[in-house]
Amino acid sequence: MIGILGAGSLGRLWAALLPQDQVAFLPRPDADPAPALLSYSFESIQGSQRSLALPWLQQPDDLSLLLVTTKAGDTLTALQHWLPKIPESVPIVLFQNGLGSQQAVADTSPQRPILAASTTEGANRPDPNRLVHAGSGETWVGALTPRARPELPGVVAQLATTGLVVHAEDQILVRLWQKLVVNAGINPFTAILDCPNGDILANDFFQRHIDPLCREIAGLMAAEGIGDPTAGELRQRIETVARNTARNTSSMRGDILNRRTTEIDFINGYLVQLGQRLDIPTPVNQLLTDRVKQLSPHKESEEFPDGQSPFEDLHPHRG
Numbered sequence: 001m002i003g004i005l006g007a008g009s010l011g012r013l014w015a016a017l018l019p020q021d022q023v024a025f026l027p028r029p030d031a032d033p034a035p036a037l038l039s040y041s042f043e044s045i046q047g048s049q050r051s052l053a054l055p056w057l058q059q060p061d062d063l064s065l066l067l068v069t070t071k072a073g074d075t076l077t078a079l080q081h082w083l084p085k086i087p088e089s090v091p092i093v094l095f096q097n098g099l100g101s102q103q104a105v106a107d108t109s110p111q112r113p114i115l116a117a118s119t120t121e122g123a124n125r126p127d128p129n130r131l132v133h134a135g136s137g138e139t140w141v142g143a144l145t146p147r148a149r150p151e152l153p154g155v156v157a158q159l160a161t162t163g164l165v166v167h168a169e170d171q172i173l174v175r176l177w178q179k180l181v182v183n184a185g186i187n188p189f190t191a192i193l194d195c196p197n198g199d200i201l202a203n204d205f206f207q208r209h210i211d212p213l214c215r216e217i218a219g220l221m222a223a224e225g226i227g228d229p230t231a232g233e234l235r236q237r238i239e240t241v242a243r244n245t246a247r248n249t250s251s252m253r254g255d256i257l258n259r260r261t262t263e264i265d266f267i268n269g270y271l272v273q274l275g276q277r278l279d280i281p282t283p284v285n286q287l288l289t290d291r292v293k294q295l296s297p298h299k300e301s302e303e304f305p306d307g308q309s310p311f312e313d314l315h316p317h318r319g
């Protein structure tokens with residue numbers, strides 16, 4: 001049985017595409033009474049629809065694989081509830097964006113086969129019980145702990161039964177960094193400016209900060225031994241993705257709009273923390289982290305009780 005911890009957009013996507021008699025969700029510990037089935041409709045990338053009813057697993061004794069599809073900030077807590085009940089031989093694949101949460105899990109359980117995945121598949125839930133596979137992409141999976149290395153081919157084979165494109169990745173940290181660069185250069189700007197990805201490019205705030213941001217990231221990557229890209233190359237990569245996804249709403253902007261906690265601590269916030277460890281200043285990452293945090297629901301109501309946004313000056317062209 002393949003278990004899925006985190007029954008949100010990405011978890012429901014993998015669940016919908018894996019063999020239906022071999023997949024189940026792990027409930028939240030506070031789910032009371034624990035329901036028997038999770039029902040939802042699935043809209044495929046081609047637009048066809050089907051209804052699913054998948055079990056909530058109460059006893060994870062016969063798991064062959066665990067996919068963790070919680071948000072980065074929930075991952076360690078969610079896993080800590082289940083780890084004592086899951087045999088140490090079961091491979092665990094972490095699907096979180098950003099960096100930091102994966103290392104926290106691997107550090108907690110270095111003896112387990114822990115893997116990380118980086119995916120460009122896109123899924124969302126326009127209604128709570130409707131899952132849309134909105135964008136097709138590719139998924140790379142690699143070992144985080146030594147014990148995961150021999151498991152990698154089997155894990156990739158199990159994930160590939162979905163029909164999605166899944167690759168084994170020897171350099172999964174490099175792959176996660178490549179996505180982190182793009183997320184760090186697009187997501188906070190879209191959240192702060194409250195605009196789709198493409199609209200950041202011409203904005204003064206983006207223009208002012210993108211070069212120093214890329215210099216900070218290039219310095220951190222060089223210090224960490226993650227390739228040696230120039231700041232110019234990073235800017236080009238960020239702007240290309242922003243142009244290619246011009247009408248998309250980033251997950252960070254979506255989280256702010258839906259009053260959910262963002263993953264900023266694992267994107268620009270991760271880069272700030274890494275800078276502190278390496279003694280490399282990261283003022284632009286700090287600025288972006290602070291501003292996104294100020295937009296989060298509790299902060300906003302605490303600090304701006306009259307509903308005034310501190311970022312009005314960033315929208316000179318908004319009608």
Ligand SMILES: NC(=O)c1ccc[n+]([C@@H]2O[C@H](COP(=O)([O-])OP(=O)(O)OC[C@H]3O[C@@H](n4cnc5c(N)ncnc54)[C@H](OP(=O)(O)O)[C@@H]3O)[C@@H](O)[C@H]2O)c1
Binds near residue numbers: 008070097263
């Ligand atoms: N969606 C995508 O297309 C996509 C693509 C690439 C990468 N990712 C990454 O994948 C991760 C998940 O994204 P998502 O869009 O699927 O987020 P999501 O829709 O918010 O799903 C996260 C799920 O985790 C559940 N959860 C939180 N704490 C839990 C706990 N302690 N125990 C069990 N379940 C818990 C949440 O439950 P509640 O609903 O009850 O809060 C929610 O259903 C993120 O790191 C994201 O960046 C997503």
